[in-house]
Amino acid sequence: MTQINITVDGVTYVDQVEPRLLLVHYLRDVLGKTGTPIGCDTSNCGTCTVLMDGVSVKSCSVLAVQADGTEITTIEGLANGEWHPLQKAFHEEHALQCGYCTPGMILASADLLRDNPHPTDEQIRDGLEGNLCRCTGYEHIVRAVRRAAQAGAGQ
Amino acid sequence: MTTTAQPPTAELGKARRRKEDARLVTGQTTWTDNLVLPGMLHLAFVRSPYAHARITSVDVSAARSLPGVVAAFSGADFAEEQGSLPCAWPVTPDIVIPAHPPMAVEEVRYVGEAVAVVVARDRYTAADALASIDVGYDPLEPVLDMRTALDENSPKVHESGNKSYEWVFANGDLDAAFRDAPVVIERNYRQQRLIPCAMEPRAVVSSWIGDDVTLWSATQIPHVLRFAIAAFFGIPEQSIRVIAPDVGGGFGSKLQVTAEEVLAVLISRRLGKPVKWTESRSEGNMTVHHGRDQWQRIRLAADSDGGIRGLSVDLLADMGAYLMLVTPGVPLLGAFMYPGIYKMDAYSFRCTGIFTTKMPTDAYRGAGRPEATFAIERIMDELAAELGVDPLEVRERNWIKHEEFPYTTVCGLTYDSGNYEAATARAKELFGYEDLKAEQAERNARGDSVRLGIGVSTFTEMCGLAPSRVLGSLSYGAGGWEHAAIRMLPTGKVEVVTGSSAHGQGHETAWSQIVADQLGVPFEDIRVLHGDTQVAPKGMDTYGSRSLAVGGMALVGACDKVIAKAKVIASAMLEAPPESVEFAAGKFSVGGGKEVSIQEVSLATFAAHNLPEGVEPSLDSDYTYDPDNFSFPHGTHLCATEVDTETGMVKIRSYVAVDDIGQVVNPLIVDGQVHGGIAQGIGQALYEEAVYDDAGNLLTTTLADYLLPSAADLPSFVTDRTVSPAANRLGVKGVGEAGTIASTPAVVNAIVDALRPLGIRDITMPCTPERVWRAIETARGGAASSNGGAA
Numbered sequence: 033m034t035q036i037n038i039t040v041d042g043v044t045y046v047d048q049v050e051p052r053l054l055l056v057h058y059l060r061d062v063l064g065k066t067g068t069p070i071g072c073d074t075s076n077c078g079t080c081t082v083l084m085d086g087v088s089v090k091s092c093s094v095l096a097v098q099a100d101g102t103e104i105t106t107i108e109g110l111a112n113g114e115w116h117p118l119q120k121a122f123h124e125e126h127a128l129q130c131g132y133c134t135p136g137m138i139l140a141s142a143d144l145l146r147d148n149p150h151p152t153d154e155q156i157r158d159g160l161e162g163n164l165c166r167c168t169g170y171e172h173i174v175r176a177v178r179r180a181a182q183a184g185a186g187q
Numbered sequence: 188m189t190t191t192a193q194p195p196t197a198e199l200g201k202a203r204r205r206k207e208d209a210r211l212v213t214g215q216t217t218w219t220d221n222l223v224l225p226g227m228l229h230l231a232f233v234r235s236p237y238a239h240a241r242i243t244s245v246d247v248s249a250a251r252s253l254p255g256v257v258a259a260f261s262g263a264d265f266a267e268e269q270g271s272l273p274c275a276w277p278v279t280p281d282i283v284i285p286a287h288p289p290m291a292v293e294e295v296r297y298v299g300e301a302v303a304v305v306v307a308r309d310r311y312t313a314a315d316a317l318a319s320i321d322v323g324y325d326p327l328e329p330v331l332d333m334r335t336a337l338d339e340n341s342p343k344v345h346e347s348g349n350k351s352y353e354w355v356f357a358n359g360d361l362d363a364a365f366r367d368a369p370v371v372i373e374r375n376y377r378q379q380r381l382i383p384c385a386m387e388p389r390a391v392v393s394s395w396i397g398d399d400v401t402l403w404s405a406t407q408i409p410h411v412l413r414f415a416i417a418a419f420f421g422i423p424e425q426s427i428r429v430i431a432p433d434v435g436g437g438f439g440s441k442l443q444v445t446a447e448e449v450l451a452v453l454i455s456r457r458l459g460k461p462v463k464w465t466e467s468r469s470e471g472n473m474t475v476h477h478g479r480d481q482w483q484r485i486r487l488a489a490d491s492d493g494g495i496r497g498l499s500v501d502l503l504a505d506m507g508a509y510l511m512l513v514t515p516g517v518p519l520l521g522a523f524m525y526p527g528i529y530k531m532d533a534y535s536f537r538c539t540g541i542f543t544t545k546m547p548t549d550a551y552r553g554a555g556r557p558e559a560t561f562a563i564e565r566i567m568d569e570l571a572a573e574l575g576v577d578p579l580e581v582r583e584r585n586w587i588k589h590e591e592f593p594y595t596t597v598c599g600l601t602y603d604s605g606n607y608e609a610a611t612a613r614a615k616e617l618f619g620y621e622d623l624k625a626e627q628a629e630r631n632a633r634g635d636s637v638r639l640g641i642g643v644s645t646f647t648e649m650c651g652l653a654p655s656r657v658l659g660s661l662s663y664g665a666g667g668w669e670h671a672a673i674r675m676l677p678t679g680k681v682e683v684v685t686g687s688s689a690h691g692q693g694h695e696t697a698w699s700q701i702v703a704d705q706l707g708v709p710f711e712d713i714r715v716l717h718g719d720t721q722v723a724p725k726g727m728d729t730y731g732s733r734s735l736a737v738g739g740m741a742l743v744g745a746c747d748k749v750i751a752k753a754k755v756i757a758s759a760m761l762e763a764p765p766e767s768v769e770f771a772a773g774k775f776s777v778g779g780g781k782e783v784s785i786q787e788v789s790l791a792t793f794a795a796h797n798l799p800e801g802v803e804p805s806l807d808s809d810y811t812y813d814p815d816n817f818s819f820p821h822g823t824h825l826c827a828t829e830v831d832t833e834t835g836m837v838k839i840r841s842y843v844a845v846d847d848i849g850q851v852v853n854p855l856i857v858d859g860q861v862h863g864g865i866a867q868g869i870g871q872a873l874y875e876e877a878v879y880d881d882a883g884n885l886l887t888t889t890l891a892d893y894l895l896p897s898a899a900d901l902p903s904f905v906t907d908r909t910v911s912p913a914a915n916r917l918g919v920k921g922v923g924e925a926g927t928i929a930s931t932p933a934v935v936n937a938i939v940d941a942l943r944p945l946g947i948r949d950i951t952m953p954c955t956p957e958r959v960w961r962a963i964e965t966a967r968g969g970a971a972s973s974n975g976g977a978a
């Protein structure tokens with residue numbers, strides 16, 4: 033077992049974990065932060081995307097021990113008193129149906145807008161290539177990211 | 188040109204933002220895998236690495252002795268109680284339905300079939316212990332090609348052979364239609380095997396308390412599942428509660444009674460502990476039922492002016508190794524759809540269901556109708572090419588004119604409404620059809636190496652499954668009704684209980700809109716309850732684009748009964764005879780400005796102090812609606828592709844969809860359904876295929892091998908609607924599958940249209956760059972073999 037010191041959604045945790053424990057399982061099974069779901073086992077789908085020190089990572093492809101000393105933001109910690117502009121935009125533009133990909137899609141979008149606060153539609157599509165959605169055909173997701181960008185989400 | 192039903196009040200047709208979203212965008216969802224119960228154990232399955240083998244031994248003793256492992260079982264350990272997974276659709280009297288034990292006991296028949304299970308304190312320990320289970324196999328010959336599976340010398344999947352059934356339908360004089368027909372076209376099309384890939388993998392939790400079991404499952408069908416567990420596994424129905432919490436997509440794949448669900452129930456009973464099982468994606472690609480997988484032989488006879496004389500369809504359908512819930516019925520849902528929107532006097536259909544040593548197939552978005560639509564829309568393009576006319580012209584020559592509705596087709600279905608002229612005209616306008624045609628001619632003339640293709644799909648579908656008596660006539664094992672209940676709360680708020688079971692469709696929002704209009708109560712005052720058999724005790728669940736056309740109508744019926752009951756009490760409150768009381772916009776009124784709101788009636792009913800003699804003190808009502816017909820959405824989809832003849836790369840340049848789904852409840856939700864449906868149909872056309880190797884191993888076990896379209900692969904879709912209301916009180920038809928049914932032929936027609944000047948008339952799906960390039964090389968007489976290429 034290895035000790036890790038990790039901040040998740042503003043709360044600091046110190047835990048003993050198996051070195052092989054995936055970050056996403058640490059979040060879900062150890063901390064009970066089930067807002068981050070799992071959609072595959074080969075890091076293709078992006079469902080489990082979280083921000084690690086502000087940068088998007090697929091939490092199925094990070095070991096909990098690799099996250100030692102970092103600050104993690106999940107979908108549960110994104111709102112700050114009120115919904116994040118991306119959460120609002122996904123709701124307004126109907127950018128989710130079953131909602132399973134949504135946490136990862138929103139956090140990947142947050143990182144995309146951090147890199148490029150005013151992306152073109154093509155840049156949005158390319159930027160979200162690593163996040164799969166089976167319900168929406170992405171049309172409304174692109175609109176939502178565009179709307180969030182206009183609302184200053186990437187500033 | 189189009190008729191628009193005026194919504195009675197404000198809610199119908201309003202782009203309400205969804206009630207569901209708040210929990211979904213904040214991570215407060217209740218996916219089945221989120222559930223943690225005290226003492227809960229985790230399951231992991233040992234699965235067959237062979238496509239076909241006799242099990243000679245299963246030794247679980249080493250696994251049982253590992254730390255953290257509570258139990259390990261083989262199929263033999265449950266042989267007495269695990270029974271056989273049900274098939275609810277014995278399509279013919281002599282259909283072969285082989286026994287399908289949830290855990291194999293004697294023989295395995297596909298890679299991934301469960302043979303043993305570990306029960307451990309956590310998921311890592313359970314997975315680790317799998318390696319300690321020793322299974323002996325005696326490999327048998329796999330059966331991998333349905334085209335040769337009926338040969339005399341073929342190995343057999345089951346002792347009874349490889350044929351499950353043959354189902355036929357015919358109407359009209361087909362011989363006369365083909366005899367001396369000036370044009371006869373015959374084609375063979377391949378519907379490749381697909382993997383549904385809902386984003387949420389399957390998950391199940393089972394917990395017994397005393398004699399009662401609660402089963403949480405990522406399922407589309409909590410009610411059907413409850414019935415099946417009672418009917419086929421000997422647990423009293425009243426002791427079973429099934430909960431479908433938030434469910435992350437289904438597309439038919441969660442319309443199933445699965446081995447893992449049944450085993451979770453049985454194992455948790457035996458151990459007296461709650462158990463959870465959550466599949467990995469790799470496990471799911473192997474063992475979630477697959478879709479499509481048919482060979483289609485279609486023949487069309489026409490007059491020289493393009494008028495269709497007759498159509499004949501001969502299908503081979505791969506059942507996989509077993510018949511699951513509706514496996515054999517899927518091709519039948521297509522049988523009535525091959526004639527599409529076209530008039531003809533003769534039609535015949537034959538389907539042979541064949542066993543192979545692969546994962547069973549079953550319903551996948553559209554289920555039978557995408558296959559039918561693909562074949563008819565592809566061959567209509569071939570007819571146009573044969574005659575040298577525009578593909579839309581030959582379609583218009585044959586389609587049912589809007590003034591001819593209701594129209595009874597050669598299949599005996601009565602299409603209640605439609606306006607193909609209107610949808611097509613609108614689609615052409617949005618697409619810039621004539622301009623694109625001109626550009627194509629110009630680029631072809633100058634020999635552009637990137638070819639422009641224009642693809643057409645004028646589709647219809649039958650949905651709103653289904654009139655119970657029709658299902659009965661097709662030997663289906665259940666009815667097609669839907670149930671709804673309305674609970675009028677004392678404070679004037681409303682609880683709506685629905686038997687439909689949403690998994691992304693937005694019923695909490697759309698149902699609120701319907702009830703708000705019917706009862707005249709605010710949208711915000713309504714809460715929709717679903718997906719728990721203890722809360723919503725009766726239902727037929729969600730699939731086949733049925734929820735609105737059937738479940739929505741059940742809501743209307745339940746609201747009618749609430750209003751009728753309330754009217755009696757309101758008349759007493761208004762001191763007027765019931766027949767003089769009018770109800771509109773949430774108010775009961777008589778002349779002279781005297782009125783009382785439905786909320787005031789609710790409170791008065793709750794108090795029950797001054798109710799008329801003999802009146803029940805309740806407004807609560809329920810209603811079960813059985814439709815008397817299917818609904819028939821239709822539309823015209825147009826696709827423009829750029830096909831690079833040097834690389835085989837296909838790029839969708841533009842895509843226009845004009846759908847007629849009748850009256851729209853929520854246009855935002857409708858657009859989302861259409862977009863997602865189109866994307867899935869494009870996936871079949873360009874990217875997706877479940878591939879087995881020569882030994883029957885699934886090669887596409889991951890999302891790196893089984894390609895779902897990403898945002899970067901798809902264009903922005905242009906969508907619009909025309910409206911010809913359906914013949915039900917809401918005028919609604921259904922929209923869940925339309926996009927998927929329409930888009931696959933639109934895309935492939937566009938690719939073939941681009942390459943037809945090179946002499947190419949088909950590309951086998953998925954139209955990957957390699958296949959397109961090989962088809963081009965073959966057509967040019969190049970060195971590439973036609974392996975998977977041109978037909």
